Amino acid sequence: MSPEPISFVWPLAGGLLVGLSAAIYLLVNGRVTGISGLTANATGLSRGGPRILSLTFIGGLLGGAVLSAALVRTPEVQITSNLWLLIAGGLIVGFGTRWGSGCTSGHGVCGLARLSRRSMVATAVFMVVAAVTVFVIRHILGWGL
Amino acid sequence: MSRLVVALICGLLFGAGMVISDMINPARVLAFLDVTGAWDPALAFVMGGALVPSSAAWLIRRRLNAPMAADAFHVPENRTIDLPLVGGAALFGLGWGLVGLCPGPALAALTTGAWQAFVFVAALVSGMALYRLTLDRGS
Numbered sequence: 001m002s003p004e005p006i007s008f009v010w011p012l013a014g015g016l017l018v019g020l021s022a023a024i025y026l027l028v029n030g031r032v033t034g035i036s037g038l039t040a041n042a043t044g045l046s047r048g049g050p051r052i053l054s055l056t057f058i059g060g061l062l063g064g065a066v067l068s069a070a071l072v073r074t075p076e077v078q079i080t081s082n083l084w085l086l087i088a089g090g091l092i093v094g095f096g097t098r099w100g101s102g103c104t105s106g107h108g109v110c111g112l113a114r115l116s117r118r119s120m121v122a123t124a125v126f127m128v129v130a131a132v133t134v135f136v137i138r139h140i141l142g143w144g145l
Numbered sequence: 146m147s148r149l150v151v152a153l154i155c156g157l158l159f160g161a162g163m164v165i166s167d168m169i170n171p172a173r174v175l176a177f178l179d180v181t182g183a184w185d186p187a188l189a190f191v192m193g194g195a196l197v198p199s200s201a202a203w204l205i206r207r208r209l210n211a212p213m214a215a216d217a218f219h220v221p222e223n224r225t226i227d228l229p230l231v232g233g234a235a236l237f238g239l240g241w242g243l244v245g246l247c248p249g250p251a252l253a254a255l256t257t258g259a260w261q262a263f264v265f266v267a268a269l270v271s272g273m274a275l276y277r278l279t280l281d282r283g284s
Contacts, residue, residue, distance in 0.1 A: 002172065002176050002183055002185065003167075003170055003172045003173045003176060003185070005185070005187075006167055006173070006187050008187055008190045010165055010166060010167055010187075011166045011167060011168075011187045011188055011189075011190035011191045011194065012166075012190040012191075012193070012194040013165050013166070013194070014161070014162040014163065014164070014165035014166020014167070014168065014191055014194070015162065015166055015190055015191035015192060015193060015194025015195040015196075016162075016194040016195065016197065016198060017158045017159070017161050017162035017165060017166075018158070018159055018162035018163075018166070018191065018194075018195040018249075019194060019195035019196060019197055019198035019199040020158055020198045021155040021156070021158035021159040021162065022155075022159075022195065022198070022199040022202065023198040023199055023201060023202030024151065024154065024155050024158070024202075025151065025152070025155040026199075026202045026203070026206060026212070026218075026220075027202050027205060027206060027209070027212060027213060028148075028151045028212055028213045028214045028215075029148050029151050029152065029155075029212055029214055029215050030211070030212030030214075030215040030216075030217060030218040030219055030220070031212075031215075031218075031219050031220070032220055032221065033155060033159060035159075035247075035248040035249040035252065036248045036273075039248055039252070039269070039270065039273065040273050040277075043270055043273065043274075045270070045273045045274055045276075045277045046277075047281070052149070053148060053149065053152050054152075056149045056152040056153050056156065057152040057153070057155060057156040057159075058156060058252060059153065059156060060152065060153040060154065060155065060156020060157040060158075060159070060160060061156040061157070061159050061160035061163070061249070061252055061253060062156075062160060062252065062253070062255065062256050063153075063156070063157055063160060064156060064157035064158060064159060064160025064161040064162075064163075064164075064253075065160035065161070065163055065164050065169070065252075065253040065256040066160075066256045067157070067160075067161065068160070068161035068164040068165055069164050069256065069257070072161070072164070072165055073164065073165060075164045075167070075169045075170060075257060076170050076172075077169060077170055077171065077254050077257045077259045077261075077262065078170055078171060078172035078173075079171050079172070079244070079245070079246075079259065079261040079262075080172070081171075081243065081244045081245075081261065083264060085243055085244060086244060086261055086264045086265045086268065087264060087265075087268045088240075088243065088268075089240040089241075089243040089244035089246070089265065089268070090240070090244070090246075090251075090264065090265040090266065090267065090268025090269040090271070090272060091240075091268045091269070091271060091272040091275070092236050092237070092239055092240030092243070092272060093236075093237055093240035093241060093244075093246070093247065093248065093251075093269050093272060094268065094269035094270060094271060094272020094273040094274075094275070094276070095233075095236060095272035095273070095275055095276045096232075096233045096234070096235070096236025096237035096238075096239070096240060096272075097233065097237050097248060097273075098233070098272075098273050098276040098277070098281065099229050099232060099233030099236065099276055099280060100229060100230050100231070100232065100233020100234040100235075100236070100237055101221065101223070101229070101230065101233065103237060103247050103248050103249070104241075104247045104248075104249065105159075105247075105248070105249050107234070108192055108195075109192070109195045109196065109199050110199060111221075112192075112196060113196055113199035113200040113202070113203050114200075114203040114220075116221070117224070117226065118221075118223065118224065118225070118226055118230055121226050121230060121231065121234070122230055122231070122233075122234040123234075125231055125234035125235050125238060126234040126235070126237045126238035126241065127238065128238065129234070129235045129237075129238025129239055129242065130178050130238040130239070130241045130242035131178045131179075131180050131242065132238075132242070133178075133238065133239050133241075133242025133243060134175055134178040134179050134182075134242045135179070135180075135181055135182075137242070137243070138179060138182055139181060139182065
């Protein structure tokens, strides 16, 4: 299932907003905008991360998604994974992002921007493993996911 | 107080970015990751666009002793490339490739009411709890 082609202007504009969020949060609050870390803080699953602050960020994230969906563009969420794949994928992403200290936002948007070698390695590893996973599922197993 | 307002504003920008960029759509993400198939490179612009303000901020940060609304910077100091980093990133990549959702878009997708997003986020938090109870168990 392939989504309709999209103009590069949308990803570029959305990316700039994400980067602006990371820039302001760093310079004003002195913290990185890693969503896996913020989620762990907000749920009390990190070691002493700021809970209220992280909950507020995530509340804002949900609000920003609602507002932009109402005012800017209506998102499509096309998911073909079945229940078991969703559960397995979620568990692995939750465990892996904590063990590896970050996800696409923390290691990608924040870590690459500050030229962190750890984040460069992590980003390379998760991009390659994700691409290989999609390759195996689509082109070796032939599942139409 | 001001830190909470800033967190709210940054959250709003981030959430809007998830929807506007179309990172919120797992089918788009999987098409981006499908480099040997009908590759859809659009999402490369998300990271490209995000890195411009983010890199500028890290350059500005070098000239600041402290952030504007907090006592000190709380940024990662670890420099070691170790098994947790690589193993965790590999697991994350596996889960991301299986479903097409990473944490930011997964949270944003909750607002569309898609049941799959609720299952995924519940499992994601459970995975974080599992980590806390196993590898992160020490004092």
